[in-house]
Amino acid sequence: MSLNLQERQTAAIQAMLALASQRTLAQPGAHSPQIASTLPQASTAWKILVFDDVAKDLLAPLMTVGMLRRQGVTLHLPLKSQRSTVAEAPAVYLVSPTEETVQRLLEELQQKLYAFYFFNFTDRLSDDLMQLLARGAVEAGMVSQVVSVVDRYVDYVCLSPSEFSLNKPGIYSLLNGGSSDAQIEKAMDVAVSGLFCVIATLGVVPVIRCPGAPSSPARNIAMKLQERLATLPQNVHAQIFGQAPSSLHRPLLILLDREFDLSVMIRHTWLYQPLIHDLLGLRLNRVTVPMEDKDFDAGLPPRGVKTYDLEVRDQFWQEHCGSPFPDAALAVSDSLAAYNAKLQEINSQQGGASAALDPLDACGSAQGIMTAVSALPRLTEKKRSLDAHTSIATALVNHIKARGLDGFFETEQNFDSDREVEAVANAKKMIHRGAPGTALDKLRLLMALFLSRPSLPQQQMQQLEEMLRQETGGISTAALDFLRLQQSFRALQTPGVSAAPGAGGGSAGGQSAQAAAAALGTKFFDKGRGLLQGVRNLLPVKKTLPIAQVVGTLLENKEEPNFIYVDPRRDATGAPAVSPNSLPPTLRAPFRQAIAFVVGGGSFVEAAALRELAQKTQKPILYGSTDFVAPCDFLDELTRLGGGSLSAAAPQAAGL
Numbered sequence: 001m002s003l004n005l006q007e008r009q010t011a012a013i014q015a016m017l018a019l020a021s022q023r024t025l026a027q028p029g030a031h032s033p034q035i036a037s038t039l040p041q042a043s044t045a046w047k048i049l050v051f052d053d054v055a056k057d058l059l060a061p062l063m064t065v066g067m068l069r070r071q072g073v074t075l076h077l078p079l080k081s082q083r084s085t086v087a088e089a090p091a092v093y094l095v096s097p098t099e100e101t102v103q104r105l106l107e108e109l110q111q112k113l114y115a116f117y118f119f120n121f122t123d124r125l126s127d128d129l130m131q132l133l134a135r136g137a138v139e140a141g142m143v144s145q146v147v148s149v150v151d152r153y154v155d156y157v158c159l160s161p162s163e164f165s166l167n168k169p170g171i172y173s174l175l176n177g178g179s180s181d182a183q184i185e186k187a188m189d190v191a192v193s194g195l196f197c198v199i200a201t202l203g204v205v206p207v208i209r210c211p212g213a214p215s216s217p218a219r220n221i222a223m224k225l226q227e228r229l230a231t232l233p234q235n236v237h238a239q240i241f242g243q244a245p246s247s248l249h250r251p252l253l254i255l256l257d258r259e260f261d262l263s264v265m266i267r268h269t270w271l272y273q274p275l276i277h278d279l280l281g282l283r284l285n286r287v288t289v290p291m292e293d294k295d296f297d298a299g300l301p302p303r304g305v306k307t308y309d310l311e312v313r314d315q316f317w318q319e320h321c322g323s324p325f326p327d328a329a330l331a332v333s334d335s336l337a338a339y340n341a342k343l344q345e346i347n348s349q350q351g352g353a354s355a356a357l358d359p360l361d362a363c364g365s366a367q368g369i370m371t372a373v374s375a376l377p378r379l380t381e382k383k384r385s386l387d388a389h390t391s392i393a394t395a396l397v398n399h400i401k402a403r404g405l406d407g408f409f410e411t412e413q414n415f416d417s418d419r420e421v422e423a424v425a426n427a428k429k430m431i432h433r434g435a436p437g438t439a440l441d442k443l444r445l446l447m448a449l450f451l452s453r454p455s456l457p458q459q460q461m462q463q464l465e466e467m468l469r470q471e472t473g474g475i476s477t478a479a480l481d482f483l484r485l486q487q488s489f490r491a492l493q494t495p496g497v498s499a500a501p502g503a504g505g506g507s508a509g510g511q512s513a514q515a516a517a518a519a520l521g522t523k524f525f526d527k528g529r530g531l532l533q534g535v536r537n538l539l540p541v542k543k544t545l546p547i548a549q550v551v552g553t554l555l556e557n558k559e560e561p562n563f564i565y566v567d568p569r570r571d572a573t574g575a576p577a578v579s580p581n582s583l584p585p586t587l588r589a590p591f592r593q594a595i596a597f598v599v600g601g602g603s604f605v606e607a608a609a610l611r612e613l614a615q616k617t618q619k620p621i622l623y624g625s626t627d628f629v630a631p632c633d634f635l636d637e638l639t640r641l642g643g644g645s646l647s648a649a650a651p652q653a654a655g656l
Contacts, residue, residue: 003251003593003620006158006312008201010062016120016152017071017092019047048091048114049076050083052101054122055094057167058157060284061311079104083113090116094152097125099132106136109146117146122155123193153200153240155193156624159285160312162614163607164624166194171626172258172600173637175217176486188217191599191626192224198595198624199253200240205229206253206595208566209554218255218599222566229568251593254554258600259486261546263451265603265634266444268408272328273321274604276310276392278631279399282604285310289395308388316385322608329393336386342379404436408445415452423449424460431468439472440632440646443479447635450480454487478644479635485642545609547596551621552613556590595622601629601637 002008049068051059056078068076077083079095091114095101105119119133130149137143157167173179174187199206210222232240258265269275276282280289291304310317316335320328400406411426418426427449429435431442446468450461465477553560596610602625614621629637639646 003202003595003622004161005164005198005201005622006062006161008203009058009154009156009158012152012154012201013059013062013094014071016094016118016150017047017049017068017073019090019092019118019147046072046074046089048086048089049073050079050091050093050095051076052079052095054096054155054167057284058122058154059094060286061157061159085111085113086115087112088115090114090118090147092118092120094120094122094154096155097121097123097129097151099129102129102133102136105133106140109137109140109142112140112142112145115145117142119146119149120152121150122152123197124151124153125149153197155197157284159628160318162611162620162622164198164622165602165628166191166624166626168194169627169629169633170637172629172634173641175600177641184217188221188224191221192228194626195221195225195253195597196228198622199229202251203241204250205241205569206251207591208253208255208568209560209563210255210566211257212562212564216257218257219564221599222255226566226568249592251595252554252557252591253595253597254551256547256550256596256598258598260550260598261606262483263448264545264547264605265601265629266451266631267412267448268405268441268444268631269605270324270326270409271605271608272323272325273608275325275396277604277628279405280392280395281630282310282628287392289391290398291391306391308392310388313381314385314388315382316389322611325393325396328389329397332386332389332393335382336390339379339382339386402436403438403441405441407435408437408441412445412448412452415449420453420456423453424456424464427464428467431464431471433471439475440635442468442472443475443477444631444635446477447480447483447638450483476639476642476644476646478640478642479638480642481644482638482642545606547598547606548609548613551594551596551610552617554591555594555617555619555621557588591619593620595624597623598625601625601627601634604628 065076073092074089075086079093079101093105095105102125105117108114109117125133133149137146155166157165159165168187168190171187171191174183179187208222208226210216210218213219269278273282276287280287286307286309288305288307291306310321312318316331320331323331407430411430414426415423427446430437430445435442437445446464449464450456461480465480469475469477554563598606602623607623610621610623636646
């Protein structure tokens with residue numbers, strides 16, 4: 001079984017757009033033909049795609065406009081937009097299975113906007129809503145125009161072949177704040193539905209391992225997921241999962257609570273993708289970068305912004321998203337040099353007739369264009385990618401220099417090995433009023449100290465907090481108050497597999513981040529030639545994150561008393577579905593594949609660590625979470641949980 005989730009989700013969307021395969025409802029996930037008909041033998045080469053906000057987000061990392069065109073989509077329009085009637089065209093809908101959505105679909109049937117309707121839902125449409133849709137179609141006299149109603153089970157966002165998000169922010173706050181039982185239940189149901197969609201896309205029922213503590217949200221989600229899988233009607237189970245694969249090929253689904261490792265969500269990092277997420281904002285693989293401005297250091301706002309899509313088709317991104325930033329920046333320089341050399345080679349073959357040849361430039365002789373035509377698409381795509389990463393690297397350098405982020409990363413990393421007196425002294429130095437960095441940077445550093453030094457005397461920690469408030473103009477330290485309240489729960493973390501508390505900062509660091517920052521100050525010129533000279537002086541220091549340790553241990557199927565087994569297929573046969581460590585002989589061998597899912601927010605630092613583990617073990621590993629949360633956003637959640645607000649600190653952080 002392939003564990004390339006992005007490939008499988010893309011295939012599911014392409015199957016949805018292939019209308020010829022939907023002429024009857026005899027297909028997985030389809031409802032009974034209460035309101036369906038057979039599509040007449042009319043042309044289905046062209047169609048209109050209509051989507052809601054949820055579908056828009058899941059489509060964004062998967063499908064480009066060009067890909068939609070190749071699937072015959074001539075128009076792609078939001079559900080809530082005002083749309084004109086196109087009476088000759090079929091319309092494919094991808095929407096959420098909510099009552100509000102169904103009511104909107106009924107309005108569109110009344111308006112008779114399109115020739116035929118293909119209704120696809122991101123998750124299961126309840127029987128009540130199905131009946132509502134059926135009655136509405138009858139009342140509108142549009143039964144023969146509704147060709148199919150299909151549950152697609154794609155309600156998640158796939159960011160790469162091995163990373164996914166349920167795109168549900170705020171789950172950590174719901175589970176750890178003053179939420180009602182109904183709100184907590186709803187949050188867990190949302191996670192269960194998203195995980196079920198992932199499993200349905202993969203087409204295999206996994207073996208689940210989760211924390212054994214009864215209070216664990218991850219355990220409760222595992223129980224709910226087990227129940228949903230075990231109670232599926234036999235025909236629906238067969239439609240979604242087909243022939244059950246051998247037990248040897250079932251993946252391991254590992255559910256973890258965010259409390260398992262909080263430091264990775266807060267610490268400053270030195271990895272390329274997590275830095276982009278932290279400093280520039282990375283959502284749905286899209287990043288917005290301020291245009292390079294010579295007055296940046298003077299604190300003036302940027303003159304404009306550019307938006308870039310970082311996706312699986314970007315080879316540079318796939319190779320370097322998890323690299324230490326200096327290595328990634330140096331790779332930009334090397335790739336640009338290779339690109340320029342290739343252009344020079346093409347030009348020289350023309351005897352200098354087209355000295356200015358560039359695949360993005362309309363100039364150049366006809367002879368030069370004809371010579372380069374075979375290399376044009378590849379070079380054009382490479383040039384666009386390198387221009388994007390040059391701009392991104394420039395913006396990151398500006399932030400690193402202006403905020404002294406190299407110092408924060410190095411100090412936080414050293415909290416793990418420094419003596420207590422050294423760690424406290426270094427923290428005081430970094431949070432001093434004259435030290436670089438925003439108030440949020442300094443608060444994050446102090447929280448990293450607290451998490452890495454749980455035995456630090458409370459009085460000493462309170463003195464540091466008071467110093468921080470004085471030096472930053474009164475920033476709220478409510479997040480630290482919340483962590484203190486939760487500290488007792490940290491003892492429930494798995495002691496046998498947890499790494500050192502400070503492992504959350506990243507899997508790569510530096511011998512001298514301060515020296516590296518000086519190298520980062522090198523000005524970019526000629527689109528990056530000579531980029532980051534001297535950066536090789538930054539020697540990586542490998543550390544193992546807690547999530548990499550626990551996933552590695554559980555992949556080997558080793559006994560771990562803090563984690564229980566949950567097996568939906570065993571329940572279906574009457575055997576116990578939940579057990580501490582006992583499994584049938586067919587499931588006692590090491591697992592070949594794993595899905596690690598964190599309840600309450602994920603980190604691209606953890607994603608990079610699991611990619612590294614997958615490469616090391618040669619075992620595919622998926623990483624997902626309820627949402628990928630940037631450090632400052634997670635800090636804001638913790639602050640609100642502690643009864644405070646970071647609104648006063650936000651302008652300083654956003655001033656860059």
